[in-house]
Amino acid sequence: MATGEEELDVGQAKKEDEFGSLLRLSPKSKSNAEFITSLRANFADHSGVQDVHVNGDGEVKKPSYKAWTKKTGDMLEIPAIDFTNSALQEEREQYDITVKLFYLPGASIEKRATETREAIQLVLKELHIPSIDLLIVSFPGIYFDEQEDCPDKLSTRGPVEADPEPLESLLEAWKTIEQLHDEGIVLKLGIAEFGKERLEALLDKARVPPAVDQINLRDCCSVPKDLMALAKSKKVELLVHNDCSNVLPRGTVRELLGQGPDGAGVLAEPSKAGDKRKSLHGEEQTNGRSHDCLVGDVQPQWVVKYTAVVRNRGVIENKGYFAAAELTD
Amino acid sequence: MGLLAVGTPLDWPEAKKVADHVREWGIEQLLAIWNRAKGKERDALLWGDEIEYLVVSFDDEKREVKLSLRQADILEALANDAELLKQGGGVPDLAVGEAKSARSAPTFHPEFGRFMLEATPGRPWGIGFKDLLDVEQDMKWRRQIAKDHIFAYEYPVTLTTFPMLGDRKSITPFYEPSGPKLRSQFVPDEIANPHIRFPTLAANIRWRRGRKVELNVPVFHDENTSKPWKDPTVNYDLHNWPEDDDVRNGAAKDDHIYMDAMAFGMGSCCLQITFQATNIAEGRKMYDQLSPLGPILLALTAATPIYKGFLADTDVRWNQISAAVDDRTPEELGEKPLKHDRWRIPKSRYASNSTYISQDPRLRPEYLDPDLVVDEKLKARLVEGGMDDILATHFAHLFIRDPIVVFAEDLKELDLSKTDHFENLQSTNWQHMRFKPPPPGNDIGWRVEVRPMEIQITDFENAAFSVFVVLITRAILSFDLNFYIPIPRTTENMETAHKRDAVLDDKFYFRKDPLPRRSGRTNGTASPRSRPNTPQPSRPHTPGPVEDEYELMTVDEIIxxxxxxxxxGLIPLVESYLDSVNVDVETRCELAQYLALIRGRANGELWTAAKWIRHFVREHEEYKKDSVVTDGMAFDLVKAAERITVNEGRDGFAREMLGRR
Structure with a gap:
């Protein structure tokens, strides 16, 4: 807190959590629900929130976050990450490992280069592997289908939370992942939701061209012909995804980490304007509800999703997420 | 169905004497396979489908359709097609010339009925998603090749059964019924493949049983159908064979369509899928997990509402095949006290399966069949030979049957590098799932065959159901799904699937929660649950009553x-799987069409073939609301099937069944 800024590794969600929650959802539910629900479940598992008892006053008593998180430098792991038992069952060559990195709306663009490496390193460490097959990066506010005639599609897309970035900033991020490609850490590069114009521009400027453009079809199964033609001619594979554009909204992080009934009890309740109870120093003096917890504004930075599929069997052996947010006073 | 070695088949009384001998050798061969292949690992997912066709012959002028008994000629033509052989196709069993090619043409196989063809892809499919799109094209190619090798007025239709089979006239060339092998009053011996194995199979089943097989299908009571209804085609005055007494002894039941030969069952066309598992453990898991889906797949593919020229009150073929090969004696059936036979046997050789075989900790003993009949002596030998108890139980259950077709030549010497005696029993246990050990002499792994589905009229539908089953297996393995229910409930579900419109109107036992229990172990650290002084989690680890694990659901709810x-739901599970793997746009959109078909069949937006055919008959101008399917109606119906096969609903015809395409 000394710097007034802290990075929160807001969590990890893994296959066993995720499928359990994802599959209980109706097909119409939002496509980040699986991720959010599994984050919540993982927090609950580690924090013991599920086991708390409501005391006589009807107040929920949560254990201190310090018991189940880990602080290294200015980074707080929620929960503490242990990489010992997460290796893949078979040799690296048996797998097709795809990683998707979501740069979230409102996150700082300047830090992307460092954060990209951080995110990839977490995945490599988690799976005990030296490289991944495909890295797809997803930029906020970009949708391939803006001009498309598919009303259903636009209505299911959800609110647009960010304006698309200028090409220069996309290209800047691309340089970082080209670097990872040069180093042999990432074998193929991809982007998500690029329409024809953007894809063309990227193909034009990129030193390592994208091998994949991942698009969300939302039941329409109508791909703009010019995008299809461009992808074919430049050997860019058009893959399907079903992720929503902002997988981790700010309010959700607050709720997940907050003091509510399903929260992990890490973050203090946000202060209302003119709220006199708000402390100016670090930990909050609460109205008797919680003990130590973090205070400040939380800003989600990135989410990384990884999937390891056994190549010749089509079986998903491992899947999970890491997410990061920043806390500022 | 491959043709086994040719030799001198034993008549039943002789075969019966050597039954123990064949079983013992079969068990020794099984142990040899087990010891050779139990450690086989890392086999890829390979899979194949089998499509079965009826070859029909049209006479447009007379408005007649007949079954063509030219299987042998057609296979001969296919086997001699130099171009096909060059591409790896042909008829492996006839083995004319060398088959070599980069491109793998489909292969054709003889089947029980002499009016049937079976075709399989030239090479097995993988899990590359582009492979999944090749399936339908390959099925279309197969049908085209078949069509190219038959007469212009013939057509390979994929109806489960020929509506007029057993009317004593709709076969070409014509043969009189009441031959020495089948002794059927409706169909001639020539209805069966002439390869000695098939007539022997039919004759020895009848002989062992002590009378003809007996198929009674409930008739569909329409407005003008008499009640009680007596099958008007039954001849009570035939005196060619002792078995002609069967009908005088009450074999034909009131309100039922009566049939009396193996051809009425084994002449049905099915859609079967076989998977190769990565190792034996995965194979055993797939066998168990797919088993409860069997009745659901049967109801979804229902396509059999007509028998012998009458509308039936059931929608599927399954029980008819079951009765058509039921070799149980009156003692085994429980009609007489046990005196000569070893035990009473609750099911036909062709029936839903009765065993689970996985060493999965989720398999609770309560799921197993309490009435399972097992040959304890053979089981003890398997266990002594190193096989675990649950798998030994499975095979010792299959081996309660007698071998039906035994060739004298094969009994001279036990060859442990062969599997003929094992396969003799294994391949005449026609259960809805089959667990197949690796064959000797090549690199094929442990396989699981899914057998309940009815053939569909179009290649589009057959591809859709094949691909759906493949995707379900991937979802089961990826998500560690659990569909276990007590196996007697699956047996009951199989009966339910027969009812008219069961797919919409009936409910099936199904597991309420197929998802894995959250492990609590996340990221390797000891979870709070295992720490002392932490309250125990609210969800109990000891399982509750088995009855609480499942409930009755509609097919729509299940799918x-x-x-x-x-x-x-199975479709959302498959979609979740697809969302988690890299699938290209075109493939995903094609797969979406397949899933839409199955979704529509389950929720009633789309009709099953059974419903469509029944509707077609009832709306036909010749129909008198008396359950009778006339020759003219049969002609129009089979013509309609051809039209649907060709156009797949794109001309608007049969849109009720196929949707807007």
């Missing part, structure tokens, strides 16, 4: 989900 109770 599309039941949001109220949180049951996800």
């Amino acid at each position: 599309n989900g039941k949001p109220a109770s949180g049951f996800p």
Whole structure:
């Protein structure tokens, strides 16, 4: 807190959590629900929130976050990450490992280069592997289908939370992942939701061209012909995804980490304007509800999703997420 | 169905004497396979489908359709097609010339009925998603090749059964019924493949049973159908064979369509899928997990509403095949006290399976069949030979049957590098799932065959169901799904699937929660649960009563989900799987069409073939609301099937069944 800024590794969600929650959802539910629900479940598992008892006053008593998180430098792991038992069952060559990195709306663009490496390193460490097959990066506010005639599609897309970035900033991020490609850490590069114009521009400027453009079809199964033609001619594979554009909204992080009934009890309740109870120093003096917890504004930075599929069997052996947010006073 | 070695088949009394001998050798061969292949690992997912056709012959002028008994000629033509052989196709069993090619043409196989063809892809499919799109094209190619090798007025239709089979006239060339092998009053011996194995199979089943097989299908009572209804085609005055007494002894039941030969069952066309598992453990898991899906797949593919020229009150073929090869004696059936036979046997050789075989800790003993009949002596030998108890139980259950077709030449010497005696029993146990050990002499792994589905009229539908089953297996393995229910419930579900419109109107026992229990172990650290002084989690680890684990659900709920109770549905599970793997746009959109077909069949937006055919008959101008399917109606119906096969609904015809395409 000394710097007034802290990075929160807001969590990890893994296959066993995720499928359990994802599959209980109706097909119409939002496509980040699986991720959010599994984050919540993982927090609950580690924090013991599920086991708390409501005391006589009807107040929920949560254990201190310090018991189940880990602080290294200015980074707080929620929960503490242990990489010992997460290796893949078979040799690296048996797998097709795809990683998707979501740069979230409102996150700082300047830090992307460092954060990209951080995110990839977490995945490599988690799976005990030296490289991944495909890295797809997803930029906020970009949708391939803006001009498309598919009303259903636009209505299911959800609110647009960010304006698309200028090409220069996309290209800047691309340089970082080209670097990872040069180093042999990432074998193929991809982007998500690029329409024809953007894809063309990227193909034009990129030193390592994208091998994949991942698009969300939302039941329409109508791909703009010019995008299809461009992808074919430049050997860019058009893959399907079903992720929503902002997988981790700010309010959700607050709720997940907050003091509510399903929260992990890490973050203090946000202060209302003119709220006199708000402390100016670090930990909050609460109205008797919680003990130590973090205070400040939380800003989600990135989410990384990884999937390891056994190549010749089509079986998903491992899947999970890491997410990061920043806390500022 | 491959043709086994040719030799001198034993008549039943002789075969019966050597039954123990064949079984013992079969068990020794099984142990040899077991010891050779139990450690086989890392086999890829390979899979194949089998399509079976009826070859029909049209006479447009007379408005007649007949079954063509030219299987042998057609296979001969296919086997001698130099171009096909060059591409790896042909008829492996006839083995004319060398088959070599980069491109793998489909292969054709003889089947029990002399009016049937079976075709399989030239090479097995993988899990490359582009492979999944090749399936339909390959099925279309197969049908085209078949069509190219038959007469212009013939057509290979994929109806499960020929509506007029057994009318004593609709076969070409014509043969008189009442031959020495089948002794059927409706169909001639020539209805069966002439390869000695098939007539022997039919004759020895009849001989062992002590009378003809007996198929009674409930008739569909329409407005003008008499009640009680007596099958008007039954001849009570035939005196060619002792078995002609069967009908005088009450074999034909009131209100039922009566049939009396193996051809009425084994002449049905099915859609079967076989998977190779990565190792024996995965194979055993797939066998168990797919088993409860069998009756659901049967109801979804229902396509059999007509027998012998009458509308039936059932929608599927399954029980008819079961009765058509039921070799049980009156003692085994429980009609007489046990005196000569070893035990009473609750099911035909062709029936839903009765065993689970996985060493999965989720398999509770309560799921197993309490009435399972097992040959304890053979089981003890398997266990002594190193096989675990649950798998030994499975095979010792299959081996309660007698070998039906035994060739004298094969009994001279036990060859442990062969599997003929094992396969003799294994391949005449026609259960809805089959667990197949690796064959000797090549690199094929442990396989699981899914057998309940009815053939569909179009290649589009057959591809859709094949691909759906493949995707379900991937979802089962990826998500570690659990579909276990007590196996007697699956047997009951199989009966339910027969009812008219069961797919919409009936409910099936199904597991409420197929999702894995959250492990609590996340990221390797000891979870709070295992720490002392932490309260125990609210969800109990000891399982509750088995009866609480399952409930009755509609096919729609099973396939599309039941949001109220949180049951996800098989299609959403498959979609979740597809969302988690890299699938290209074109493939995903094609797969979406397949899933839409199955979703529509389950929720009633699309009709099953059974419903469509029944509707077609009832709307036909010749129909007198008396359950009778006339020759003219049969002609129009089979013509309609051809039209549907060719156009797949794109001309608007049969849109009720196929949707807008």
